[in-house]
Amino acid sequence: MIKFNTVLEKHPFCMLKQEKTLFLNETLKQLTLFHYKNCDKYKKILDSLDFNPNAIDNYYNIPFLPVSLFKELDLLSVNRNDVFKIMTSSGTTGQAVSKIYLDKTTAVNQQKILVKIVSDFIGSSRIPMLIIDSPSVIKDRANFSARGAGILGFSIFGTDITYALDDNMKINISAIENFLEKHKTKQILLFGFTFMIWQHFYKELKKLNNKIDFSRSMLIHGGGWKKLINESVSRKEFKKALKDICGLTKVYDYYGMVEQTGCVYMECEYEHLHSSIFSDVITRRYNDFSSCNIGEKGIVQVVSILPQSYPGHSLLTEDEGIILGEDDCPCGRKGKYFQILGRLGNAEIRGCSDTYAAKFR
């Protein structure tokens, strides 16, 4: 398999297109072969396509599994005894959730890669961290929700980890004030999910009218804009609102999913999401799944060198995005940079069985 230690020595945004392509071609081919040998269902799927993993010469040609497949099938490439934890997507009650099976190696690699990527944006020294969520999210350590996994993953960047919300998702002002008092002169890291921040932090701060100063802090947030779009809050308004209410100016969005934890796509100061050398983003046309050109809107496919315990190294998301460019972002990072436009809309299906309610979540 991949020798992670040699890969880890590399800077996460160092590779130009040609080098990265060669690297991903080889690494993802090895991964495809590994899953083909170790996951029966994955093998059956590739065989049904007449796809020969030995003949992979370009990672663009590796079949992509829709993320929803992980809701319907148990897909794993390791012995069940070696499953160290199961991560689930955050679905609302009654909906199927994705189940992602992690062995120790994959889990450790996820953490290492996350550190490599995020350090490039916020520096590598650990700083006081305030999590804008409730501590109850991470209570069950064997079964992680996407939110729990995100919090635990990012916690590695923090010291004196403090939760800004209580178990009932109510803002805990005294905890926040004590925390700020303790770390008066230091830079602080805030972390949370976009909608939670808006709903349980920003709106509450606004109501309370407390003067809380986060001007020395930086915020990393992720989890998508779907719910904020419903409330007609744009990125710009989100940022402005946070600046106005508590002086927060350094705000970094990230794109990532529980199916490929670790390989996050961080937003740079130019508001571009970046793919590191450990993963890549391809946009595809819905009418034939051919790959889009730069600047063309398409369905987002993500590939990652991390998934070893489950065949999730090439996935088709239900998100829409645009590749903005490659190797030439003014921030200096190499690789593709892109923008996520949101989830693909639900389809209203005709017909007499009530599939609409059941199938489209």
Place this chain on the structure above:
Amino acid sequence: MQPNSDNLQYIVGNDQIVEQMLKVAPLPVFSEQSISFLNEISKLLMKETNKFSDVTTFAFWCRKSALLQQKNKYNDLSLRFGKGIAFHSTPSNVPVNFAFSLAAGLLAGNANIVRLPLKNFIQVDIICGVINKLLKSSYKNMRPYVCMLKYSSSKEISDRFSSICDSRIIWGGDKTIEGLRQSPLKIKADEIIFADRYSIAVIETDKYLQAKDKTKIAFDFYNDTYFSDQNACTSPRIIFWIGKEKERAKKEFWEQMHRQIKEKYIMQPVQAVLKLSAYYRAASEFDVKLIKNNNTSVMRVGVKKIAGNIMDFKYHSGFFFEYDINSLKEILPMCLERCQTIVYYGIDKSKFAEFLNKYRPRGVDRIVPLGKSLDFSLIWDGYDLISSLSRKITIC
């Protein structure tokens, strides 16, 4: 018990009409009165619009001459009357189905409480508008026989209508049926249910290749499938190819279909993704092959070995299993209880009668030529709606 009126919206009729229904005398089956009423509806609809093919189809179906033809199929209609009140729960995603259900209820002689789709369909507005117009003018006598209403799921309201009706007609799916079954019926009342079903197609390849009207055939098959997102009970989910020149016929058939689809079908991107997911799900379980066609609007899944449970993996929006056969008996594993319609092309009807008599499968309620799968008939899903919704009195 009075239902919560906030949630109950009458489109035709009102609470008082429901009260009157309890007392009004049922009509004879195929009564002069209902045939004439339906014929007027037909006339007004034809005048009103030609924009909706489904409305036009309904209008055409309930012309007097067409209804009399239906009537003539029955031998003895004397002393046959409606059971009383028919409570119809119609499908949420098919705009015009409710109108056929109402018509069947009227022709069988009943007063009808019709629960309409909650979603706003222009077709529903048009048909209900015409009915209201007639009930206010020349068809006041039909008033106690028609109520149409909308409500979002409410056990209280379903309880009320279920407790007063003599027949309950539930157009699927299974979830809706399960839900409504929580509401008890009168002891003597009975129920007609249209559960989730699937349908299949059989195409004779040599006859197809000889056909001169291949565009028309594609148009017909489009109506059988894509027109309702291939999600109606009547939409074929699997195509059986029978005949000598299979590969050439398939190629030609799908080329023709692609033209139709390209011209008419609007697919949302998410449908392409979910179809792919459905395919992989099937591929992880069965021996199938993806039949490549470089276009996501059709997903062709070649089946290597037929198995009954393959329909657990069916999907809609242009997702077809395909299987080659050499004799009709090979479709038998697919003719299970849930199988509703066989759509056929190029096969003699008598072959099917032979097949049915020989094997007597648990499923298959109708066998129709390609293009006719959505055509409504008073015999549906194995029920004769006229007989089921009426009663026959004997005098000796």
